[in-house]
Amino acid sequence: MSFTISDKSKLVDRRPMTFKDKIYLPAILGGLKVTLGHILKKKATINYPEVQREFSSTFRGLHILNKDEENRERCTACGLCALSCPAEAITMESAERKPGEEHLYREEKYAAKYEINMLRCIFCGLCEEACPKDAIYLTQTFAPANYDRKGFIYKKEDLLIPNK
Amino acid sequence: MFLLAITISFIIQKIILAAIIIGGSLGIALYATWAERKVSAVMQDRRGPTRAGPFGLLQPLADGVKMFMKEEIIPIFSNKFLFILGPSLAMVVALMSSAVIPWGPDMKFADGTSFSLQVADINIGMLYVFGVVSLGVYGVMLGAWASNNKFSLLSGLRAAAQAISYELALGLSMISLVMMTGSLSLNDIVSQQHGFWDGNWFSWNVFKQPLAFLIFLVCSFAELNRAPFDLAECESELIGGYHTEYSSLKLGFYLFAEYISMFITSVIISTLFFGGYNFPGMDAVAAMVPSPLFSIICALVLLTKAIGFILFFMFIRWTIPRFRYDQLMNLGWKSLIPLALINMLITGAVILYLNK
Numbered sequence: 001m002s003f004t005i006s007d008k009s010k011l012v013d014r015r016p017m018t019f020k021d022k023i024y025l026p027a028i029l030g031g032l033k034v035t036l037g038h039i040l041k042k043k044a045t046i047n048y049p050e051v052q053r054e055f056s057s058t059f060r061g062l063h064i065l066n067k068d069e070e071n072r073e074r075c076t077a078c079g080l081c082a083l084s085c086p087a088e089a090i091t092m093e094s095a096e097r098k099p100g101e102e103h104l105y106r107e108e109k110y111a112a113k114y115e116i117n118m119l120r121c122i123f124c125g126l127c128e129e130a131c132p133k134d135a136i137y138l139t140q141t142f143a144p145a146n147y148d149r150k151g152f153i154y155k156k157e158d159l160l161i162p163n164k
Numbered sequence: 165m166f167l168l169a170i171t172i173s174f175i176i177q178k179i180i181l182a183a184i185i186i187g188g189s190l191g192i193a194l195y196a197t198w199a200e201r202k203v204s205a206v207m208q209d210r211r212g213p214t215r216a217g218p219f220g221l222l223q224p225l226a227d228g229v230k231m232f233m234k235e236e237i238i239p240i241f242s243n244k245f246l247f248i249l250g251p252s253l254a255m256v257v258a259l260m261s262s263a264v265i266p267w268g269p270d271m272k273f274a275d276g277t278s279f280s281l282q283v284a285d286i287n288i289g290m291l292y293v294f295g296v297v298s299l300g301v302y303g304v305m306l307g308a309w310a311s312n313n314k315f316s317l318l319s320g321l322r323a324a325a326q327a328i329s330y331e332l333a334l335g336l337s338m339i340s341l342v343m344m345t346g347s348l349s350l351n352d353i354v355s356q357q358h359g360f361w362d363g364n365w366f367s368w369n370v371f372k373q374p375l376a377f378l379i380f381l382v383c384s385f386a387e388l389n390r391a392p393f394d395l396a397e398c399e400s401e402l403i404g405g406y407h408t409e410y411s412s413l414k415l416g417f418y419l420f421a422e423y424i425s426m427f428i429t430s431v432i433i434s435t436l437f438f439g440g441y442n443f444p445g446m447d448a449v450a451a452m453v454p455s456p457l458f459s460i461i462c463a464l465v466l467l468t469k470a471i472g473f474i475l476f477f478m479f480i481r482w483t484i485p486r487f488r489y490d491q492l493m494n495l496g497w498k499s500l501i502p503l504a505l506i507n508m509l510i511t512g513a514v515i516l517y518l519n520k
Contacts, residue, residue, distance in 0.1 A: 022499075023499075024495075027484075028480070028483070028484055031483040031484050032479060032480070032483050034483070035207045035479065035482060035483045036207075036479065038206070038207050038208070038209055039206050039207065041209055042209070043209055043210065043211055044209040044210070045209070045210050045211050047211065047214060
């Protein structure tokens with residue numbers, strides 16, 4: 001019994017070569033027509049560092065930790081992002097806000113340590129969806145190359161959005 | 165004393181001309197490497213070298229510097245003298261055949277002196293070209309053998325077998341041309357193709373000997389070890405074949421010699437079949453401009469033709485896959501040689517009929 005997985009298979013033509021095949025020239029001219037036709041075609045590549053392709057509007061890249069209007073960290077270290085993370089890339093430690101730190105943290109509890117392992121992360125965006133405080137977002141940039149694995153563990157300082 | 169003065173000025177003239185030709189060949193070969201990368205890029209919808217200079221025009225220099233900087237390795241068990249001789253021979257032989265090519269008509273100056281644009285007008289120019297071309301295989305063979313590496317040796321043998329097989333068809337296709345022109349001097353062959361139309365028929369040899377041209381073209385691909393006949397190298401699947409053990413500048417010499425040979429072969433094809441420096445309407449141009457300028461125009465026309473052939477060699481390389489070894493030998497021995505013989509027979513019959 002024979003069945004085909006797809007209709008893309010092509011039977012190999014095993015007939016002996018005709019005279020037209022044997023002198024090769026028609027085939028070579030046909031090939032030249034194909035390759036020379038490509039001279040005027042649009043280039044498939046771009047001049048990368050100067051020109052960059054646009055990402056789709058739903059592209060999920062590197063994470064960012066958001067701040068509120070008064071430059072206070074929104075994250076309360078509730079751990080929902082870590083819980084929702086299918087790749088278990090997020091770790092955090094919480095701490096209590098001390099008096100006098102109100103200008104730094106929005107609520108009484110904050111993340112003393114917040115790390116995302118970018119090698120584990122699958123950029124699914126579930127942390128973004130799980131966050132009740134609008135604190136974590138996925139941006140349009142991607143993690144740059146690094147020389148060792150430690151460099152891919154992003155600390156809170158790497159993730160925090162710069163002051164406005 | 166007078167004779168001596170003439171001889172010395174003659175020698176100086178020839179040295180200047182040879183220096184210009186060798187420098188020009190090197191320059192064109194240098195930019196042929198750039199062109200090859202651009203042509204392949206364009207055919208594959210890529211951009212090719214763009215970083216070094218505008219349009220990547222400094223890329224050949226960057227490549228050269230890279231080759232210079234690489235470590236120079238001579239294998240312990242190699243024959244050191246022959247190991248160095250191999251690439252040098254490849255380079256020298258590639259440049260040698262440019263000596264007999266007529267680059268343009270003589271420059272005639274107002275004071276009656278003239279300056280020939282041919283380094284050596286020997287009456288067996290074509291034989292000389294063949295002799296030099298067949299020397300080319302020694303560069304490959306010596307390098308391969310001196311490497312003391314079995315893969316290099318096998319590849320060198322393969323290259324030698326290929327070159328010898330195709331030289332036969334090359335020579336035979338030339339015989340029909342020589343039968344027609346009645347001269348082995350390249351100068352005569354070119355001047356016989358004067359203009360474009362001689363009153364009855366096109367004057368360029370390609371219109372008189374199309375089959376010989378085709379055979380010559382196919383054989384030059386094989387002689388140059390270029391795709392589709394680059395079995396000696398196979399840079400994509402073997403490790404370069406005969407130059408596996410070479411590094412640094414010696415490797416550069418081998419790679420560069422290929423481009424020089426390609427340029428010289430293109431010039432020879434243009435000279436033999438495409439009218440050399442002749443172009444349609446050349447008599448009108450000759451009447452308008454002074455002789456030295458006309459000679460330069462003619463030389464530029466020859467260069468344009470040669471560059472066209474170089475581009476053609478590149479288009480073919482990036483279009484069709486490599487021949488298998490048995491296909492290569494079948495094509496050479498069973499198709500091209502009989503075809504060249506038949507062509508010879510037809511040419512002879514036609515010449516006899518016309519001279520009846």
